[in-house]
Amino acid sequence: MKIAILSRAPRSYSTQRLRAAAIERGHVAKVLNTLRFAIDLSGDEPDLQFRGKRLSQYDAILPRIGSSITYYGTAVVRQFEQMDVYTPNTANGIGNARDKLRANQILSRHGIAMPPTAFVRNRADVIPAIERVGGAPVVVKLLEGTQGIGVILAPEIKVAEAIIETLQSARQNVLIQHFVKEARGRDVRALVVGDRVVAAMRRTAKGEEFRSNVHRGGTVEAVQLDDEYQRTAVRAAQIMGLKVAGVDLLEGADGPLVMEVNSSPGLEGIETATKLDVAGAIIDYIANQVAFPQIDVRERLAVSTGYGVAELVVHGDADLVGKTLTESGLRERDITVLTVHRGTGVIPNPGGHHVLAAEDRLLCWGRLEEMRSMIPERPKRRPRVKKLPKQPLPDTP
Numbered sequence: 001m002k003i004a005i006l007s008r009a010p011r012s013y014s015t016q017r018l019r020a021a022a023i024e025r026g027h028v029a030k031v032l033n034t035l036r037f038a039i040d041l042s043g044d045e046p047d048l049q050f051r052g053k054r055l056s057q058y059d060a061i062l063p064r065i066g067s068s069i070t071y072y073g074t075a076v077v078r079q080f081e082q083m084d085v086y087t088p089n090t091a092n093g094i095g096n097a098r099d100k101l102r103a104n105q106i107l108s109r110h111g112i113a114m115p116p117t118a119f120v121r122n123r124a125d126v127i128p129a130i131e132r133v134g135g136a137p138v139v140v141k142l143l144e145g146t147q148g149i150g151v152i153l154a155p156e157i158k159v160a161e162a163i164i165e166t167l168q169s170a171r172q173n174v175l176i177q178h179f180v181k182e183a184r185g186r187d188v189r190a191l192v193v194g195d196r197v198v199a200a201m202r203r204t205a206k207g208e209e210f211r212s213n214v215h216r217g218g219t220v221e222a223v224q225l226d227d228e229y230q231r232t233a234v235r236a237a238q239i240m241g242l243k244v245a246g247v248d249l250l251e252g253a254d255g256p257l258v259m260e261v262n263s264s265p266g267l268e269g270i271e272t273a274t275k276l277d278v279a280g281a282i283i284d285y286i287a288n289q290v291a292f293p294q295i296d297v298r299e300r301l302a303v304s305t306g307y308g309v310a311e312l313v314v315h316g317d318a319d320l321v322g323k324t325l326t327e328s329g330l331r332e333r334d335i336t337v338l339t340v341h342r343g344t345g346v347i348p349n350p351g352g353h354h355v356l357a358a359e360d361r362l363l364c365w366g367r368l369e370e371m372r373s374m375i376p377e378r379p380k381r382r383p384r385v386k387k388l389p390k391q392p393l394p395d396t397p
């Protein structure tokens with residue numbers, strides 16, 4: 001394949017490793033400066049110029065978009081998507097991950113455990129929010145910080161309030177987050193590629209510091225994650241729309257708490273700590289996926305009026321229980337079942353012989369009128385996310 005690594009730092013460890021890994025595998029790899037693209041919207045087809053010339057054909061891109069150029073960088077990535085060039089991380093995914101609030105909203109919607117977090121604007125709401133997340137000491141975070149900058153531990157409510165007021169008066173939006181004491185200045189970075197964790201490390205903060213970022217003097221060591229931690233990391237990356245991601249987890253008393261999902265994870269720390277070829281795993285994954293550029297399914301399926309996507313639940317007392325999909329009569333009603341979710345498992349593309357059980361959730365595409373009567377009633381208030389069971393995290397020898 002011919003791959004473009006979008007990066008402003010051609011000499012950085014990560015960029016060099018990715019380029020070398022691609023070349024080693026017989027691919028053509030170019031490092032292109034994200035800010036030297038011009039997005040051309042004048043023609044019939046979406047197009048891109050690079051350094052003033054029309055860009056040649058690429059099969060894939062690997063965006064490494066720094067936080068200082070998120071807006072322009074995601075616009076370039078989106079343009080590649082529109083040109084049907086494969087990218088493991090979509091513009092939407094990168095945008096989701098960049099904003100800590102947006103990331104938290106998306107993850108909590110899907111039942112991923114996170115430290116309790118609040119977002120407020122009015123002065124009067126600050127103290128109640130701090131109390132809701134568990135009181136002082138409390139963590140205050142800038143929405144778009146990186147490398148630990150903009151993450152503050154406030155020892156008491158009054159101090160937290162003053163910090164928040166100061167930041168807000170400087171037009172900064174902040175998150176208020178429960179301080180996960182039991183993490184004791186340590187966190188876990190899981191490097192997710194596709195649907196697996198390819199490498200993981202634990203970071204430990206220096207001295208009295210609670211932030212474990214390497215840029216704050218934190219040290220790293222390889223770690224073998226148990227199933228629960230791996231599953232949580234992969235789910236978090238997938239929900240965000242990222243196929244290559246660094247997922248940061250705190251070791252909470254009741255299991256993993258997702259703190260952050262990074263869309264351009266650095267490779268130096270994790271490759272050094274684990275001695276694993278993470279760059280190679282990323283390139284191999286992309287080479288496997290190149291034939292399948294991202295498409296916005298909802299958008300593409302919303303073609304004809306009266307048709308759409310809906311999730312239907314098989315009610316215990318309904319006449320669907322025990323029937324096969326063929327017998328269910330859904331097909332005759334112009335409803336196609338794309339997936340069946342049962343408990344935590346998924347059956348993709350179920351066949352006509354598939355037998356339905358009570359509480360199965362069917363992701364369907366079909367006539368909205370036919371599906372309307374089958375859509376479950378909205379719960380008044382979503383139930384609280386269940387905490388994951390406690391499980392210690394084993395060290396690697």
Ligand SMILES: Nc1ncnc2c1ncn2[C@@H]1O[C@H](COP(=O)(O)OP(=O)(O)O)[C@@H](O)[C@H]1O
Nearest residue numbers: 115139145146147148149178179180211212260
């Ligand atoms: N709620 C929290 N409880 C305990 N430690 C935290 C919490 N939030 C952040 N930290 C520590 O601070 C570090 C930086 O926070 P993070 O949200 O990842 O910001 P950044 O994007 O700047 O890395 C984390 O790696 C972790 O060690």
Ligand SMILES: [Mg+2]
Nearest residue numbers: 147148248260
């Ligand atoms: Mg972080």
